[in-house]
Amino acid sequence: MARCVAVIGAPGTGKSALVDRFCRLEGQSPPGAAPTPADPRVVGFNWSGEPWWAIDCPGSIEFLQESVNALTVADAVILCVSPDPAQAVLAAPYLRAVEAAGVPAILFINRMDEATARVRDIVAGLQDYANHVICLRQVPIREGDKVVGAVDLISERAWKYREGEPSALIALPPEIEEREHEARVELLEHLADFDDWLLEQIIEDREPEGGPVFGIAARVLAENRVIPCLIGSAGHGNGIVRLAKALRHEAPQVEALAARLAEGAGTKAPLMAATFHARHRRHVGRTIWLRALAEGVRPSVMLGGASLGSLVDAGSDRAGAVSEVPAGGLAAAVKSDHLPGAGLLTRDAALPPPDWSAPAAGQIACILAPVNERDDVKLSTALARIAADDRSVHVSQDPETGGQRVETQGPIHLRCLRETLAGVFGVETVEQPVPPVYRETITRRAEVHHRHRKQTGGAGQFADVKLTVEPNGRGAGFVFDEVVKGGAVPRNYIPAVGAGAEDATARGPLGFPVVDVRVTLTDGQHHSVDSSDMAFRIAGRAGVAEGLAQGVSVLLQPYHEVRFHVPSVFSGALVPVVSALKGQVLGFDRDPEAKGWDVFRALLPGSALGDLAGQLRSVTQGVGHFDHAFDHYQELYGKEAEKVSAERAEARAAH
Numbered sequence: 001m002a003r004c005v006a007v008i009g010a011p012g013t014g015k016s017a018l019v020d021r022f023c024r025l026e027g028q029s030p031p032g033a034a035p036t037p038a039d040p041r042v043v044g045f046n047w048s049g050e051p052w053w054a055i056d057c058p059g060s061i062e063f064l065q066e067s068v069n070a071l072t073v074a075d076a077v078i079l080c081v082s083p084d085p086a087q088a089v090l091a092a093p094y095l096r097a098v099e100a101a102g103v104p105a106i107l108f109i110n111r112m113d114e115a116t117a118r119v120r121d122i123v124a125g126l127q128d129y130a131n132h133v134i135c136l137r138q139v140p141i142r143e144g145d146k147v148v149g150a151v152d153l154i155s156e157r158a159w160k161y162r163e164g165e166p167s168a169l170i171a172l173p174p175e176i177e178e179r180e181h182e183a184r185v186e187l188l189e190h191l192a193d194f195d196d197w198l199l200e201q202i203i204e205d206r207e208p209e210g211g212p213v214f215g216i217a218a219r220v221l222a223e224n225r226v227i228p229c230l231i232g233s234a235g236h237g238n239g240i241v242r243l244a245k246a247l248r249h250e251a252p253q254v255e256a257l258a259a260r261l262a263e264g265a266g267t268k269a270p271l272m273a274a275t276f277h278a279r280h281r282r283h284v285g286r287t288i289w290l291r292a293l294a295e296g297v298r299p300s301v302m303l304g305g306a307s308l309g310s311l312v313d314a315g316s317d318r319a320g321a322v323s324e325v326p327a328g329g330l331a332a333a334v335k336s337d338h339l340p341g342a343g344l345l346t347r348d349a350a351l352p353p354p355d356w357s358a359p360a361a362g363q364i365a366c367i368l369a370p371v372n373e374r375d376d377v378k379l380s381t382a383l384a385r386i387a388a389d390d391r392s393v394h395v396s397q398d399p400e401t402g403g404q405r406v407e408t409q410g411p412i413h414l415r416c417l418r419e420t421l422a423g424v425f426g427v428e429t430v431e432q433p434v435p436p437v438y439r440e441t442i443t444r445r446a447e448v449h450h451r452h453r454k455q456t457g458g459a460g461q462f463a464d465v466k467l468t469v470e471p472n473g474r475g476a477g478f479v480f481d482e483v484v485k486g487g488a489v490p491r492n493y494i495p496a497v498g499a500g501a502e503d504a505t506a507r508g509p510l511g512f513p514v515v516d517v518r519v520t521l522t523d524g525q526h527h528s529v530d531s532s533d534m535a536f537r538i539a540g541r542a543g544v545a546e547g548l549a550q551g552v553s554v555l556l557q558p559y560h561e562v563r564f565h566v567p568s569v570f571s572g573a574l575v576p577v578v579s580a581l582k583g584q585v586l587g588f589d590r591d592p593e594a595k596g597w598d599v600f601r602a603l604l605p606g607s608a609l610g611d612l613a614g615q616l617r618s619v620t621q622g623v624g625h626f627d628h629a630f631d632h633y634q635e636l637y638g639k640e641a642e643k644v645s646a647e648r649a650e651a652r653a654a655h
Contacts, residue, residue, distance in 0.1 A: 001254060002051040002328035004291060005247055006070040006103075009080035010090035011059035014110040018080060018234035018243075019043050019056045025244060031315055034058070038390075038416040040066050040277055042289060042314045042330060047244055053291075053314070053330045055276075061622050062410035064093055065392040068357045069276040069342045071101040072261070073291040075328075076221075076251035078243070079107050080234075081126060083115035088125030092567050093623050095129045096594040100356040102260065104221050104251060107134060107229040108243060112147045113236055115140070120183075123229055129567065129596040132227045135190045137217075138242070139183050140231060141176060150231055150239060151176065153184045154217065155210045161238040188213070194220045218250035254328035258293040261344055264354050269346040273297050273325075278341030278389035280424045286389075288339045289314055289332050290325075297331075298324035304343075304350040309335030341389030359392040361627035362407020363613040364414065367398055367432040368421075375427045380404055382425035386417060393417060400435045410613065436606045437558050438644060439633055440512045442551030445470040450543035451525075452535055461532065463539035464525035465489065465497055469547025472518040475632055478505055482521040489524040489536070496533040497521050500540025509553045511648040515633065517551075519544055555641040556633035558606035563599055564616065565591065566624035571598045573619040581608035581615075603631060 007015045020030035023045045034041040034056070041056035055074065057067040071077060077098055081091045098105045109115075109122055119140055127134050141149035141158060149160035151172060158176075159167035172180065188208065192199040195216045201208045220226050230246060232239020258271050265271075277289040290297075301308050311322040314330035325331045333339060344351040370379045383404055387395045394407040408414040414431075421427045446469045454461040472479055480498035482489075489497070498519075505514035521540075562583075564574055571588050578585050583604035591597035604612070609628065616624045636644070 002053060002326055002330070003247070003251065003253070004053040004055065004074050004328060004330065005251065006055045006057060006067065006074035006077045007080065008057045008067040008070070008077060008094050008097075009059065009110075010061070010082070010087070010094070013059070013080035013082055014234045015059060015080050016041065016056055018078070018108070018110065018240070019054045021234050021237055021240045022047070022052070022054055022244065024237075025240065035279075036416055036419070037412060038063050038066070039279060040070060042277075042332075044313075044315050044330070048248055050248065051326075051329070052247075060410075060412055061093060061617075062363075062408075062413040063392075064097065065359050065390070065409070066277065067094065068097050068101070068359075069353070071097065071103050072342065072353055072357060073257070073274045073276045073330075074103055075254060075257055076104045076106060076247060077101075078247075079105055079227075080110045081107060081122070083109055083111055083117065083122060085117050085121045085125040088122065088128065089567050089569065089621060089623060091126055092129040092594075092596060095126070096597065098227075099131055100593070101354070102224055102356075104224050105132075105227050106221070106243070106246060106251075107227050109229065109231045110234055112140060112231045112238065113233045115147055116145060119231060126229075129594070130227060131595045132225070133190050133193075134227045134229050135187050136183055137187065137228045137246075138231050138239075139176065139180055141173060147231075150242070151180050152242065153180065153187050154213050156180070156184065159242075161233075161236065163236055166241060167238065190226060191216050191220060194223070194225050214249070221250045222252040222256065254291075254293060261293070261354070265344055265351050267344075267346065267351060269348070270294060271344055272303055272347055273345045275339055275341060275343050275345065278339075280385065280389075280420065282424045285334060286337055286385075287312075287332050287334050288336055288341060289330065290339070290345070291330050292325040292327055295327050296324075302347045303336075304339050304345040305348050306336075306338040308339075309333055342391065360409065360625050362392075362394045363409050363616075363625060364411065365405060365407045365434045365610070366414065367401055367403040367434055368406050368418070368429045369403055369432055371428040371430055378425065379421070379427050379429065382421055382427055385425075386420060390417075398434060400437060401432075403432065405434060410617075433610060438512050438636075438648075439515045439556040439558075440508045440510045440553050441514060441516045441556055441633075442469065442471055442508075442548055443554050444550070444552045446547040446550035448543045448547045448550070450539050450546060452539040452542065454535075455530075460527075460530040461535040461538070462527040462530035463493070463532075463535035465521060465536070465539045465543050466523040467501070467540070467543045467547060468518075468520040468522055469544055469551055470518050470520075471551070472516040474516055476516055476518075478502055478515065479518045480521075481518065484521055484523060488526070489521065490526055490531075493526065493531065493533060493536040494521060496536040497524075497540035500537035500542075501544040503537070503541045504544035504548065508548050510555055510645050511652055512555070514548060514553075515556065517548070519547070555636045555644060557636040557644075559603050559631050559634050560606055560609065560628040561586070561631040562602050562604050562609075562612070562626055562628040564602070564624060564626045565594075566598055566600060566616075566620050567596055568598045570620045570624060571600050574600050574602070574616075577615050577619060578602045578604065581605070581612070583608065604628075605634075606630075
């Protein structure tokens, strides 16, 4: 039965080097890099007579969704972190994702050969962002400032690193005995919180044997009670065997994963597989990566409600290489377009992925337009296909321009999307900024009298209306009313006047849609032959247009309530950012869903959203994200309003 581990972490923490070392444990050459920065690298290897799979996830925070998707199919996750306590915050988004997923996790402090800080300080920095207790399982052996080995706190064996060779077993150095004893006691106390026998041993001051303690450590990891922490250096091959042994003996099997996913999905039907990645490839089509959760996953079998297509090796492009996927194994499916890019599969249905894997809101937005206008339909189709597989891409039609509005997680994400459009779908694109959604309203009441009369032979057109056009409450929108008496305007024509009045608000004197106005029909005249719905609609539209021109227009800019999700250490840095963007701080609270995080709320003008992602990531070292929703419109005066109006006039003249 195959095992699977997801390897995640911030850029520069050595994830790929670690996966390469796993391959070399039994002499296997590691594969090359992933096709694009957005793709995970799926690697198969053997260890101690067992087949293993590692999903080497992209490091950029812009592709965090790929790490989240990988957590869906992993028996356990290795979170690689830096040996610098100051960079602990970079692991915060990944710790948050791991705890939300409920996947057993091992924390691996990589590049220990570069460490200058104490391991306890590194763990303390990481503990600030973890609800689970992080249990240190090893302590380093140092010669001066250099880490040359490690002591296992359960077996109390000391190992000295050797470059390019397995570590050598050595006697426990006397100078580390006190620190080792202190760390071991702390580890046992943490484990004793979940085991009565061990608690009894500690209370009675007995020294527990290593074998039972290893068993307890395996159980609490499988139950996702603690996060054990190991140390090493993937670049030099140090500590890799110990990490691999911990995975082999302590990580749960695929049955535990299938049971957890089924419980979360609320289904009683057996789960056969789960998908975690999809990619469109030129001349190949759509390829979906999946993990078998039970026996019987093979080509032509019913999976997800339809027949499964061909299967290829998950780590290569060798077509027809897989005749059946064993339970726990990974494969890539082609000619299986009915499968979701991320989801759970029974034989008869495709279920949505777990709720905790929901993607973050888009961080940057732009309008994508085809270089060749004939590719307009082709572009919309391609974007829909990409967004169906990459849930962190959000595509919609921009209400102002009618173009394809695309929201991604950052500039690298957007660049990869455009490369896919060009390289796979053959659609070259250009980026255009998303225009802010300005509106206008009036500040004065106006009374107008408009008569529409047209005679062209035969039945003519006649409608006479008297209207009051006045400001409405902010946010109240457009309201039409009538106080006509004596049948001056027949009841059947009044709705047409209202429709015409609303037509007039589509564009006001400043060139923007008009909001928050009240139009009242007070009087009028009609003709028994020449009056019609169309005539009164035209009269209503023209009359309101005159009233808007007399009502002294004012420009309105949108304000959004923005929620920043940031580690608490960065909350204070957001105040000057919001102030510089002419926003208003509303306050912040502890994030109830993640330890060490705040939800910082502010009101910002819509024109500030375009630059917000870059500024936020600048002050949060790239780990913060935000979402926003329209809140209200607010008057805009002075040179800024004049500039916006002038740009609108130029745009109208150009068209």
